[in-house]
Amino acid sequence: MKRFLKSTVAGVALAALMSSLPVVAAETGLDPNAKQGGGIVITYKDDVATLDPAIGYDWQNWSMIKSLFDGLMDYEPGTTNLRPGLAESYEASADGMTYVFKLRQGVKFHNGRVMTAEDVKYSLDRVTNPKTQSPGAGFFGSIKGYDAISSGSAETLAGVTVVDPQTVKIELSRPDATFLHVMALNFASVVAKEAVDAAGADFGRKPVGTGAFKLAEWTLGQRVVFERNKDFWRPGLPYLDQITFEIGQEPIVALLRLQKGEVDVPGDGIPPAKFAEVMADPAQKARVIEGGQLHTGYITMNVTIAPFDKVEVRQAVNMAINKKRITQIINNRAVPANQPLPPSMPGYDKSYEGYAFDQAKAKELLASAGLKDGFETELFVMNTDPNPRIAQAIQQDLAAIGIKASIQSLAQANVIAAGGEKDQAPMIWSGGMAWIADFPDPSNFYGPILGCAGAVQGGWNWSWYCNEDLDKLAAQADSMADPAKAAERNALWSQIYGKVMADAPWVPVFNEQRFTMKSERMGGADALYVDPVSIPVNYDYVYVTDVQ
Numbered sequence: 001m002k003r004f005l006k007s008t009v010a011g012v013a014l015a016a017l018m019s020s021l022p023v024v025a026a027e028t029g030l031d032p033n034a035k036q037g038g039g040i041v042i043t044y045k046d047d048v049a050t051l052d053p054a055i056g057y058d059w060q061n062w063s064m065i066k067s068l069f070d071g072l073m074d075y076e077p078g079t080t081n082l083r084p085g086l087a088e089s090y091e092a093s094a095d096g097m098t099y100v101f102k103l104r105q106g107v108k109f110h111n112g113r114v115m116t117a118e119d120v121k122y123s124l125d126r127v128t129n130p131k132t133q134s135p136g137a138g139f140f141g142s143i144k145g146y147d148a149i150s151s152g153s154a155e156t157l158a159g160v161t162v163v164d165p166q167t168v169k170i171e172l173s174r175p176d177a178t179f180l181h182v183m184a185l186n187f188a189s190v191v192a193k194e195a196v197d198a199a200g201a202d203f204g205r206k207p208v209g210t211g212a213f214k215l216a217e218w219t220l221g222q223r224v225v226f227e228r229n230k231d232f233w234r235p236g237l238p239y240l241d242q243i244t245f246e247i248g249q250e251p252i253v254a255l256l257r258l259q260k261g262e263v264d265v266p267g268d269g270i271p272p273a274k275f276a277e278v279m280a281d282p283a284q285k286a287r288v289i290e291g292g293q294l295h296t297g298y299i300t301m302n303v304t305i306a307p308f309d310k311v312e313v314r315q316a317v318n319m320a321i322n323k324k325r326i327t328q329i330i331n332n333r334a335v336p337a338n339q340p341l342p343p344s345m346p347g348y349d350k351s352y353e354g355y356a357f358d359q360a361k362a363k364e365l366l367a368s369a370g371l372k373d374g375f376e377t378e379l380f381v382m383n384t385d386p387n388p389r390i391a392q393a394i395q396q397d398l399a400a401i402g403i404k405a406s407i408q409s410l411a412q413a414n415v416i417a418a419g420g421e422k423d424q425a426p427m428i429w430s431g432g433m434a435w436i437a438d439f440p441d442p443s444n445f446y447g448p449i450l451g452c453a454g455a456v457q458g459g460w461n462w463s464w465y466c467n468e469d470l471d472k473l474a475a476q477a478d479s480m481a482d483p484a485k486a487a488e489r490n491a492l493w494s495q496i497y498g499k500v501m502a503d504a505p506w507v508p509v510f511n512e513q514r515f516t517m518k519s520e521r522m523g524g525a526d527a528l529y530v531d532p533v534s535i536p537v538n539y540d541y542v543y544v545t546d547v548q
Contacts, residue, residue: 039242043249050204053189069189069209078527136187138453142176181439239543291530294437337508347442347493374402419462463505
C-alpha cells in the first residue's frame with residue numbers, strides 16, 4: 001500500500017490553504033552531473049496488477065504509475081514538499097473552500113493530444129464514480145458533490161468546474177487540511193478520456209498519461225518496458241531512455257544479478273535471509289540506502305466474518321501475537337507497534353500502552369465470547385519472503401490460544417483482491433503491502449484503511465470496519481485547516497485511533513525501516529531511491545553514469 005517515507009510537517013501547504021494569493025510553481029533544478037540516455041533494469045517477483053492511476057495502489061505499481069501520469073500538484077523530488085505539477089499556479093480562497101488552478105500550456109498526453117481543464121474534470125469525476133471502484137475515491141470526500149456521485153445520484157462532481165480550457169475551479173464542502181496533498185496523489189492523475197473509452201476495462205494495461213515515461217511493452221509474466229516521453233513538459237527530464245521491469249525474479253536471484261551488474265535496483269528489496277550477509281560486506285553495504293518511513297505492518301480481522309464480528313475475539317488476537325519475536329524475523333529492522341500510527345506521525349499517542357502480550361488473558365477473552373475451544377480460520381499472506389515466515393509465526397501464536405489458522409500464501413495481487421471482497425479473507429497479514437503513508441498526515445492511516453469509505457468492493461479497508469461516529473470525528477479533524485489548530489487536531493486524531501484500538505479490527509505488529517540497493521552505475525541523490533512519494537524509486541530524476 002503506500003507510500004510517503006519521511007515525517008515532515010506540511011506547514012507550507014496548510015498556510016496556502018489560508019491564503020488568497022496565487023502560488024506559482026517553483027521548478028527544481030536539474031542535476032548538473034546527470035547524463036541523458038541509457039536504460040536500467042528493475043526486478044520484481046510478481047507481475048504488475050494494473051497501471052491505471054485510479055486503481056493501482058500497491059508498493060509495486062505506485063512509482064510506475066507516478067512516472068506515467070501527473071496530477072495538478074506534485075512534490076519536490078526526494079521530499080514531501082508540495083509544489084504545483086500540471087497546474088502552473090493555484091489560488092486558494094481565505095476560507096480554504098475554493099481553489100482555482102491555472103494549467104500549464106501545451107502539456108501533451110502520450111497520444112499527442114494537448115491536455116485541457118476538461119481532462120482534469122473528467123479524471124476527478126472518473127476516480128470518484130463508484131463504477132470505477134477506485135480504492136482512493138474516499139480521499140476526495142471534501143469536494144462538493146462527492147456524496148452525490150458516490151451514491152450514484154450524480155455522474156459528475158458539482159464542485160469541479162471548467163472555467164476555461166486552462167483553468168479549473170474546485171469547491172469544497174468543508175475545509176480540508178489534506179486537500180493539496182490529495183491533489184498530488186496518483187488517484188488525482190489526469191487521464192485522456194478517449195484512451196479510457198478505447199481501452200475500457202483494459203486501460204490499466206494500456207495507460208495513456210502525461211508523465212515522463214510512456215508504456216512501450218507489456219509481456220505478461222515477463223517484462224514491462226517504459227520509454228522516455230520526448231514531449232514531457234518538464235524540460236530536460238527524464239534522464240533515462242528506458243526502464244525495463246523484469247517480472248518473475250526471486251529476490252535472492254535479483255540480488256545475485258545485482259552483484260553481477262545485470263540488475264540496477266531489486267524492486268522487492270534486500271532478501272531478509274541475505275540482509276546480515278549484505279551488511280557485513282563493505283562492497284555490498286556501500287550500495288545499500290536506508291530511509292525512514294511512515295509505516296505500520298498489521299494483521300486485519302474481517303469484522304463481518306464470524307467470529308471476528310465479536311470484539312472479544314479481536315482483542316484476544318491482539319493479546320496473542322508476540323511482536324518482538326516477529327521483528328527478529330526481519331533482522332530487527334522494525335520496532336513493535338501498538339497503534340495504527342507510526343511513532344513519527346503527528347497524532348501518535350505516546351501514552352497509549354496497547355494490548356500486552358498475554359496469551360492466558362487472550363484465552364479468557366475467547367472463553368467469554370463462547371469460544372473456549374478456539375476456532376478455525378484462514379490467514380492470507382503475500383508469498384514473498386519474509387512474509388510466509390511471519391505468517392507462520394502468527395499461526396503459532398494463534399495456535400497457542402486455540403485458534404487454528406490455515407495459511408493462504410498467494411501473489412500480492414491475489415491477496416489484495418481477496419481483501420477487497422467482503423467475505424473472502426477472515427485475516428490478512430499486510431506485509432509486503434503494509435501501509436506507508438500517502439502523505440505525512442494522521443488522516444491517511446484512517447480513511448482508506450479504517451474508515452467507512454475504504455470498506456467497499458475493491459477497497460483497502462480489509463477489516464471491513466466501519467464506525468460512522470468515528471467517521472464524523474475524522475471529518476471534524478480534517479476540517480481543522482488552520483495551522484493554529486494543529487495541536488488540537490492531532491489530539492483529536494489520537495482520540496480516534498484510541499477508539500479504533502478499543503474495537504480492535506487490527507493487530508498493529510511493527511513499524512519498519514526501509515532498506516534498498518542500487519547498482520554502481522546508478523546516479524542521483526540517495527533520497528531518490530527511498531523517495532517519500534515515488535516509492536520505491538523516483539524514476540524521473542535518476543540516471544546512469546556510464547552513458548557515453
